[in-house]
Amino acid sequence: MQEKNDRIKEIYYELLDFYGPQGWWPGETRLEVIVGAILTQNVSWKNVEKSIINLKKEGLLNINSLLNIEDEKLYTLIKSSGYFRQKAKRLKDFLRFINDNYGRIEEMINDRNIREKILNVKGIGKETADSILLYALDLPFFVVDTYTLRIFKRMGLIEDINLKSYEEIRIMVENSLDRNVKDLKEFHALLVEHGKKYCKKEPLCDKCPINKKCRKNI
């Protein structure tokens, strides 16, 4: 176990050394991070950028405006992010959750059970929840995504990919990086960057600069 922790920290510094700091999350405000986190579900970030720009251009990137906007109008603004009907609802549901229970986004930071409560909002799964906690609220949670699972599996750090391995990895990484928010932010960003370049589903990479003995078994 301690062995895995050391290996994880090692991987983090190798990636950091190779790619350099990524400076995530790309977003100017906490709300923008939250909106981006929901919109980027199973969609490339490029698609989301357009939606964010649309919202900004219309001056709608604030909780009140987004809560009161017509569904049809929201659809057209976020259409590029795909699943626009679902995502419009998820956005509103989550903003309503904030409004009703906290009023301001900052108030969520002090809630001891914030992860649990966020996960209870429909449309917010583990990855989206942890993205919001880490990048919008600056809380020490690690974000596990498909790249992370794939990379860690090819590294030989986990056997299977399922919801249990998600929690396993999340806890391991949080411990390995001493719950340091800056490092947790950077590590996830680096894994995404590395995933896009060298650890995609297809084709299987045979010249990974980080993982010399890649298992390529997914």
Add this chain to the structure above:
DNA sequence: AGCCAGGACTGAG
């Protein structure tokens, strides 16, 4: 022309 992208929910078995 498919396949995949910074997922999550639902219903079936």
Add this chain to the structure above:
DNA sequence: CTCAGTCATGGC
């Protein structure tokens, strides 16, 4: 609980 089906656009 595991898992296919569903949701949808854009880029390569």
